[in-house]
Amino acid sequence: MLRWINRAIVALLVLVVLPFWWLMIDNRPGNPQPFPISITTLRSLAASMPGPAPTAIGAELAGWRFAPRDVLVAGSGLKPRLIGIIAYRLEVPGHAPILIDSGTTPAGAAKLGLENYDAPGQAHINRWLGEAALVLFTHEHFDHIGGFVAQLSGPGGGALLAKARLNPGQLPPSPIAATLDWPRGLPLPAPAIHLGAPQAVAPGVVVIPAPSHTPGSQMIYVRLANGREYLFAGDISSMAANWQELRGRSRLFSQYLAGPPEDRAAVFAWLATIRQWHREAPGMVVLGGHDWRTIAGAPGHLGIMADFSDTPPSRN
Numbered sequence: 001m002l003r004w005i006n007r008a009i010v011a012l013l014v015l016v017v018l019p020f021w022w023l024m025i026d027n028r029p030g031n032p033q034p035f036p037i038s039i040t041t042l043r044s045l046a047a048s049m050p051g052p053a054p055t056a057i058g059a060e061l062a063g064w065r066f067a068p069r070d071v072l073v074a075g076s077g078l079k080p081r082l083i084g085i086i087a088y089r090l091e092v093p094g095h096a097p098i099l100i101d102s103g104t105t106p107a108g109a110a111k112l113g114l115e116n117y118d119a120p121g122q123a124h125i126n127r128w129l130g131e132a133a134l135v136l137f138t139h140e141h142f143d144h145i146g147g148f149v150a151q152l153s154g155p156g157g158g159a160l161l162a163k164a165r166l167n168p169g170q171l172p173p174s175p176i177a178a179t180l181d182w183p184r185g186l187p188l189p190a191p192a193i194h195l196g197a198p199q200a201v202a203p204g205v206v207v208i209p210a211p212s213h214t215p216g217s218q219m220i221y222v223r224l225a226n227g228r229e230y231l232f233a234g235d236i237s238s239m240a241a242n243w244q245e246l247r248g249r250s251r252l253f254s255q256y257l258a259g260p261p262e263d264r265a266a267v268f269a270w271l272a273t274i275r276q277w278h279r280e281a282p283g284m285v286v287l288g289g290h291d292w293r294t295i296a297g298a299p300g301h302l303g304i305m306a307d308f309s310d311t312p313p314s315r316n
């Protein structure tokens with residue numbers, strides 16, 4: 001009898017507990033070293049282009065679901081956490097806005113198992129895409145670039161494509177970009193952002209290439225005209241807890257479920273880099289790729305303008 005119980009315990013450990021720990025909880029970052037890029041470099045790049053810097057940031061929620069915290073923040077528990085699909089708009093006085101990310105499509109929402117796909121919210125983002133002068137993406141996953149790619153098939157697709165500035169990882173034949181539904185007959189542009197050092201793309205706006213979560217991942221540093229600083233971290237830090245607690249996404253999600261596995265070591269190195277920048281610039285707002293709740297719940301919404309009234313209530 002005792003031997004049977006021992007065997008059952010071992011079997012439970014091997015079949016259930018260890019895989020669960022490995023897939024959902026394990027967060028051994030090692031000793032990641034920040035990349036040698038200082039906040040001073042980002043600030044001087046932001047000031048390097050003449051013209052007006054952005055003065056305000058708007059956000060739109062295209063849909064949401066709840067998922068256990070462990071999914072996007074390994075080892076943080078099983079309580080449900082809101083995961084938002086978010087696009088941002090930078091207002092530039094006297095100029096058309098700059099967009100960061102673009103929401104997704106109903107098919108993308110179904111693939112993600114969203115509980116609510118906000119069609120009016122996505123329609124709002126699509127209008128923003130039409131108005132924008134420049135469109136940037138944190139990375140090439142369909143819940144960030146999918147709304148944009150879907151619009152390319154419609155009227156004005158060519159004009160929209162001309163406004164996007166993409167890096168080589170965000171374009172075919174890069175493996176994740178190649179799975180997107182690019183319209184046939186519309187020649188894709190050459191990459192306008194190179195995967196190297198940080199580069200200014202507009203006054204106050206700096207792209208930081210950061211292949212890690214995906215080959216085309218990049219972060220976007222913005223210094224508003226009033227001096228307030230923001231970092232759009234994309235899915236390198238999907239939630240604030242990723243960079244604040246140096247926690248990666250769960251292995252289940254980052255290595256198995258969300259397409260080709262991410263470069264986990266590089267993600268940790270970038271998370272360490274974000275932490276260093278935040279030590280250098282404690283006032284800098286770091287925006288997680290799916291962390292709507294942190295924005296909606298912060299005093300003054302971190303200076304982000306949006307309709308937060310339809311934020312679903314917490315399920316904790």
Ligand SMILES: [Zn+2]
Nearest residue numbers: 139141213235
């Ligand atoms: Zn992603």
